[in-house]
Amino acid sequence: MKDHQRYIRIDQGYIMAALFDIRSPEENPVQIISLIGIILLLVFYSDISTPLGLMTWILYFIPLVMTLYLRWQYSPFVVTGISILFIIVSFFFSPRDMSEFYALVNRSFFCLLLIVLASLIWSNKRRVSFLQISKDKFQAIVESSPLSIIIITGEDVRYINPAGLDLITGDSQPGSVDFWIHLFSPDNYEMIRSGIMKAREGAMIELSDLKFGIRESKNQIADLWIKEVVWDKTSAIQLIIRIQT
Known part of the structure; x- marks a missing residue:
């Protein structure tokens, strides 16, 4: 994660992030x-x-x-x-x-x-x-949040917080958006992809009661929020996953 600013607001179960480049000059x-x-x-x-x-x-x-x-x-x-x-x-x-x-x-x-x-x-x-x-x-x-936060630019994952890493097991390589989509039930694939496309157009997408952890054999129920953010001066997609208890 590069040295940029993250303003993060927790509101009704989701986090909206915006990044600002405020690099301080190198100094001696x-x-x-x-x-x-x-x-x-x-x-x-x-x-x-x-x-x-x-x-x-x-x-x-x-x-x-x-x-x-x-x-x-x-x-x-x-x-x-x-x-x-x-x-x-x-x-x-x-x-x-x-x-x-x-x-x-x-x-x-x-x-x-x-x-x-x-x-x-x-x-x-x-x-x-x-x-x-x-x-x-x-x-x-963000680092201590129980919500899993994933930042994606294009098809590549740029950031995962510790809670997100806890959702995967073994030597999984969660480096692409497909990895995270395929953690959900196959019945939800198209719904999630459609949500990502709408988020890139500026919409805030909320999906509830999704079957999660299929690849990891956890069979959990999760809520998913999808939102467009700015990451390193580039448009990105933020996924927020909350596992229902």
Whole structure:
């Protein structure tokens, strides 16, 4: 199972899942922090060494954007604070080639932009953090659910939760939709295939009191829910099997 988000809702015996790609970039915190520090110092040195009217300070956007690669939520505000401090210091030491008033206005406006961008990055980090927590919680729900959950794309099975694996025995290879269909009674084959086709058109299919476990010689009675979901940005079919007790 790839690193994607699963929002899962349990309602009247079925689970509806939607996946969102929120991959966090690969990060090496020490290298990134070091690089941010080096860029901040280089921009500061460049700004303090060039005329007041040369907008070298606009390069402070670079280290701020790089905080996207750090998991610490408040890193954008730290980098913004350092950048603003450097901008203020360089204002007093840069060679004069223009009106100090206009230079101050330009730098003040840029500092405001830095704060706005830092707030947007911080908001995005909070969203990603929340989604990661939600993923862990709902993944735990799926893994511990007594309902068997199978995700199918095309004719191939992409995911089976532990309860689903408990439905099969021996060295069975539940890698295709046919395997799961043939666990039911032959009388139900066409009904289930028809349900899968309708689910691909957007319908939510519920089938009750089906004979299940024929291949495994269990002869159980099951309810089946079939629903179209999104898996890895691709349309997929979700089968929910509940064994009646």
